[in-house]
Amino acid sequence: MADQLAIGSRRGLRPALPLLLPAYLWLTVAIFLPLSAMVFFSFMTDLPLAGKEWAFTLGNYAAFFSQGLYSTLLLASLRLGLEVTLWCVVIGYPAAYVLAKVLKGRSREAIFLLVILPFWSNGLVRIFSWAMVLREGGILDTALNAVLPFKINIDLMYSYPAVIIGLVHSYVPYMVLTCYLTLQAIDDSLIEAGRSLGASRLQVLKRVIIPLSMPGLIAGAALIFVPVVGSFMEPRILGGRTGTFYGTVIEDQFVAVFNWPLGAALSFILLAVVLIILALAAPVLRRAG
Amino acid sequence: MRMPRLTALLTATAVFVSAITLAAQAAEEVHVLNWKGYGADEPWAVANFEKATGYKVVNDFFNSEQEMLTRIRTNPGLYDVVMINAAFNDQAMAGKLIQPIDVSKLSNYADIAKDKAGSPMLNHDGKVYGVPWVWGLTALAINEKSFDKPPTSIAEMWDPAHKGRVIIRDDAVEAVQFGAIASGQNINDIKDMDAVKAKLTSLMPQIKTFWSSENDWNQMVASNQIDIGTYWSGSADRAKTHFKLPVSLVIPQEGAVAWLDAFSIPVGSKNVAGAEAFINYMIDPKFYVEWVTKVGAPVSANTKAVDALPEDAFNRKVMGSPDVAKRIQFQAPVTDEQREKYLALWQELKVNVK
Numbered sequence: 001m002a003d004q005l006a007i008g009s010r011r012g013l014r015p016a017l018p019l020l021l022p023a024y025l026w027l028t029v030a031i032f033l034p035l036s037a038m039v040f041f042s043f044m045t046d047l048p049l050a051g052k053e054w055a056f057t058l059g060n061y062a063a064f065f066s067q068g069l070y071s072t073l074l075l076a077s078l079r080l081g082l083e084v085t086l087w088c089v090v091i092g093y094p095a096a097y098v099l100a101k102v103l104k105g106r107s108r109e110a111i112f113l114l115v116i117l118p119f120w121s122n123g124l125v126r127i128f129s130w131a132m133v134l135r136e137g138g139i140l141d142t143a144l145n146a147v148l149p150f151k152i153n154i155d156l157m158y159s160y161p162a163v164i165i166g167l168v169h170s171y172v173p174y175m176v177l178t179c180y181l182t183l184q185a186i187d188d189s190l191i192e193a194g195r196s197l198g199a200s201r202l203q204v205l206k207r208v209i210i211p212l213s214m215p216g217l218i219a220g221a222a223l224i225f226v227p228v229v230g231s232f233m234e235p236r237i238l239g240g241r242t243g244t245f246y247g248t249v250i251e252d253q254f255v256a257v258f259n260w261p262l263g264a265a266l267s268f269i270l271l272a273v274v275l276i277i278l279a280l281a282a283p284v285l286r287r288a289g
Numbered sequence: 290m291r292m293p294r295l296t297a298l299l300t301a302t303a304v305f306v307s308a309i310t311l312a313a314q315a316a317e318e319v320h321v322l323n324w325k326g327y328g329a330d331e332p333w334a335v336a337n338f339e340k341a342t343g344y345k346v347v348n349d350f351f352n353s354e355q356e357m358l359t360r361i362r363t364n365p366g367l368y369d370v371v372m373i374n375a376a377f378n379d380q381a382m383a384g385k386l387i388q389p390i391d392v393s394k395l396s397n398y399a400d401i402a403k404d405k406a407g408s409p410m411l412n413h414d415g416k417v418y419g420v421p422w423v424w425g426l427t428a429l430a431i432n433e434k435s436f437d438k439p440p441t442s443i444a445e446m447w448d449p450a451h452k453g454r455v456i457i458r459d460d461a462v463e464a465v466q467f468g469a470i471a472s473g474q475n476i477n478d479i480k481d482m483d484a485v486k487a488k489l490t491s492l493m494p495q496i497k498t499f500w501s502s503e504n505d506w507n508q509m510v511a512s513n514q515i516d517i518g519t520y521w522s523g524s525a526d527r528a529k530t531h532f533k534l535p536v537s538l539v540i541p542q543e544g545a546v547a548w549l550d551a552f553s554i555p556v557g558s559k560n561v562a563g564a565e566a567f568i569n570y571m572i573d574p575k576f577y578v579e580w581v582t583k584v585g586a587p588v589s590a591n592t593k594a595v596d597a598l599p600e601d602a603f604n605r606k607v608m609g610s611p612d613v614a615k616r617i618q619f620q621a622p623v624t625d626e627q628r629e630k631y632l633a634l635w636q637e638l639k640v641n642v643k
Contacts, residue, residue, distance in 0.1 A: 047359075067633070069640045135514065158498045240498030244639040256460075257632055258355035 042264035060265030070249070070266065074273065077246035080163065081229040085221050087168045092175030092220065097209075099176070100183035115176045123170060127237050130166045131157060134238070158240025166234045171227070175220040182216030183209070226274055230267075246270060318345045319563040322360060323372040325350040328423075328580055329571060338570045344563045361386050366557040369564040375410040375549040378419045379622045387553040389416035394562075395569040400593040410622065411551055419551030420568050423523075425587035426538075426608070426617060427463060428545035430520035430528075432510050433535035443471050443541040445517060452495050456509060456518030459499035461635035462623055463546070464489060467519055470544050470618070477621040486634060493642050503527070510534050526603055527585035538603075540613055547617040549590070 041047070042061070046054040064070045099111055118126060133139045136155035144154060156162045186209065194204045210217075232247035239245075246266070253263030323329045330348040339345060349368070351357040354377050361371055362384065373381055381387045392398040398406070401421050411419035429446070431439060435454070446455050457464060466476040468485035471492075479485060497515055500506045503524045509515045511534060525538040552568045554561060570576055577594035580586045581604060588608045589595050598605045607613060623631075 069637055072640055135512065137512065137514075241493065241496045241639070241642050243498075244636070244642070249636065252632075252636075256353060256355075257628070258353070258359065 038264045039268065041261050042268055044261045047258075047260055060262045061269065063262060064266060064269050070246070070269075073244065073246045073249055074270070077229045077231075077270075078273075078277075080167070080231075080235075080245065081225045083164060084167045084171060084228045085225045087164065088172045088175040088224050089217065089221070091168065092172045093179050093217070096176045096179035096183055096216075100180050100186075101188075115173055118169065119173055123233065126170060127166050127234055130162070130169065130238060134162050134165070157238065158242070160239070160242055162238040162240075163235050163243060166238045167228055167231060170234065171224045174223045175217075178216040178220035178223065179213055180216075182213040186212045222278060226278075229274060230270055317343070317560065317563060318347050319370060319560055319567050320347045320349065320368045321370045321372075321567065322349050322351060322357060322368045327372070328584075328586060329370075329372065331580065331584065333583070334570075334576055334580070337576070338567065341570070342563070342566050344560070344566065346567070358384070358386070361555050365555070366559060368555050369558040369560045370567050371553050371555055372422070372550055373419060373553050374620075375408060375419060375421070375551050376620045376622045378410050378551065378553065381553065382413055382418050385556060387418055388556045388558070389418060390420060390554055390568075391565070392417050392420070394565045395420065395572070397569050397572045397574075397591060397593075400574075400591045401572065402590055402592050405549060405590040408549065408619075410549070419553045420572065421549055421551045421590035422571055423587040423589055424547060424549040426522040426540065426545045426547050427467070427519060428522060428525075429517060429539040429541055430506075430525040430536050431517045431539055432513065432515055433537055434513060435516035439537060439539050440517070441539070441542050443543045445541075446471075446492060447495060451516045453497055454514070454516040455492070455495040456497055456500050456506065456515045457492075458519055459501050461632040462628060463519070464635050464638075465631040466546050466620070468492075470541075470546065473543065476546055476618045482630075482634070486638070489634075489638055490641070493638060507532055507534055507536075510536055521587075522608065523585065523587035526587075529585075531585050538607070540607070540616060542616065544616045544618055547619045549619060550587070551590075 043056050043058070044054050045057045045059065095115065099108060099115070103111060131138075134155075135141070135157035136153065138154075138157070140156070141154040144152060156165070190208055190212075191204055194208050195201075199207065230247045230250070232245065232251045235243040235245045236248050236251075237243075250263050250266050250270070253259045253266065321329050328334065330350075335346045335348070349360075351360060354374060357371065357373065358377065358381060361368055361381070371387070373387070378387075398420065405421035405424065406417075408421065411417060411421065429440075429443065435451075445451070457467065465479070465485055468489045469476045469479045471488045472481065472484040474481060474484070497509070500509070500518070503521075506518065506520055506524065507528050509518075510528070517539075520536075520538070522538055525536050528534045528536040552571060554564045554568075558564055572589070572591045572594070574589075574591060574594035574597040577586070577589045577591065578597050581598060581602065586604070588604045595605055595609060600606070
């Protein structure tokens with residue numbers, strides 16, 4: 001009986017096809033076709049519009065390597081991605097732990113709701129509300145000066161920290177959610193066993209909890225790192241004159257100067273770099289896990 | 290293999306879209322392509338025009354000059370009237386995107402200032418390819434709260450007293466031409482790019498942020514975060530009259546960048562008569578006075594329209610003064626190579642700020 005079942009599931013691919021079809025059709029139409037069109041564009045000298053001459057070229061990719069500014073910006077964006085991910089771990093992991101292991105019942109639901117709440121508001125609205133909070137004479141500045149006995153001047157708006165704050169706020173729920181799922185799956189008896197065998201709280205954390213929740217940490221980090229490296233809206237609004245990143249330059253190529261081929265080439269270089277980083281990091285992280 | 294299929298797909302879509310639009314155009318419509326919120330789409334203006342002529346106006350919008358060119362290129366026959374900055378008229382004509390206009394059909398054309406109507410940017414081989422509509426300046430505007438008396442020099446932007454309270458637009462061409470004025474050069478023939486670069490490099494630490502829309506600028510002043518910055522004359526006028534903000538325009542002694550917006554008729558327009566009627570209405574003094582009073586606008590190219598404004602109106606008194614005319618430099622066409630060079634410089638400056 002068990003053997004038959006095993007054979008059945010192995011042969012099950014064909015009957016499963018109708019179930020997979022909608023998803024794959026959707027992926028083909030919505031992702032594969034536009035993306036391949038973009039790959040095609042990235043090798044062209046100009047867009048193939050009526051009356052415009054175009055030819056195939058590698059020049060768009062060469063532009064990345066011949067001009068130092070693109071690699072400088074890419075490094076800055078990668079650094080931004082790392083910093084935001086790090087802050088998300090620092091803020092999100094303890095919160096996920098408390099949610100999974102300390103709180104129960106109603107209070108857990110309430111806190112969970114607060115974590116997910118940012119997801120329900122539009123990203124642009126979130127960023128503009130940060131603009132109101134962070135600027136000189138804004139909500140944070142006024143509130144702190146009303147409470148503190150001495151005068152301080154808080155003007156975080158249009159700076160690198162403002163970009164970090166805005167991005168961490170937008171992405172920290174991903175970290176909380178992924179870590180919560182893995183932390184919740186850890187059997188409490190493992191922690192109790194460790195404690196009863198004489199391990200300190202810190203040792204239990206280091207030897208039991210963190211290793212077991214590593215898949216969630218990694219998934220969260222990847223979910224955050226990848227979009228942050230390519231982010232453009234948050235740096236543009238919160239970063240001011242320091243808000244030029246790799247993503248904003250790509251946006252400029254598409255929106256301001258209508259050089260889609262160069263924009264597409266820069267995007268694929270970003271994709272390649274991110275994939276290489278994830279591939280290099282995978283074995284290290286797996287060993288750590 | 291992918292290429293022919295992709296082309297086929299694109300063509301099929303294009304054919305499909307144009308078939309739909311062809312069917313829709315039957316009812317004597319005038320399709321207008323312009324910036325959003327820029328006169329031609331004012332509801333009262335559209336209603337007046339439709340009542341007077343019986344044509345139906347369909348407005349469509351673009352967000353950049355490049356997008357505008359792409360739109361008329363990819364939708365031949367869709368638009369009847371398109372608003373083109375005079376500096377881009379050349380490019381549109383060379384691409385065979387716009388057709389000559391029979392100005393004898395436009396009763397208001399004779400009142401257009403001779404220097405605007407005769408601009409070599411709009412006339413080619415004795416034919417008129419663009420009807421001048423309005424013109425304006427990219428100059429400086431100040432937050433009145435920060436100044437006892439308005440500054441006169443562009444150097445005010447570099448004054449350490451305004452450190453972190455200066456704003457400029459995130460636009461490569463505008464920034465480079467502004468740098469050319471600050472370094473005493475002709476904006477259309479920049480000889481010393483290094484001087485422009487040096488000027489802009491020393492301006493960067495002064496800057497609070499870059500603006501991209503009128504709204505950005507007005508919000509900055511409303512929350513008292515800036516002292517001075519580059520701004521468009523029509524927008525400064527709107528900020529003051531319409532939004533009641535403490536903003537005033539400064540035309541520095543070193544000069545300012547002037548631009549001229551004009552209407553053209555695309556090749557393949559289905560309703561040339563309607564297009565002519567619409568353009569004639571847009572340069573009519575009655576429309577212009579209403580536009581200035583209700584909303585705020587740049588300066589009309591029609592001298593009679595400007596004369597119809599009150600004596601002390603900003604667009605008549607300041608913009609019309611011969612003293613200002615001497616200082617301003619009209620923007621000439623910018624080639625693609627120049628544009629790319631400017632963009633590279635601008636991006637480099639922005640990256641070096643880090």
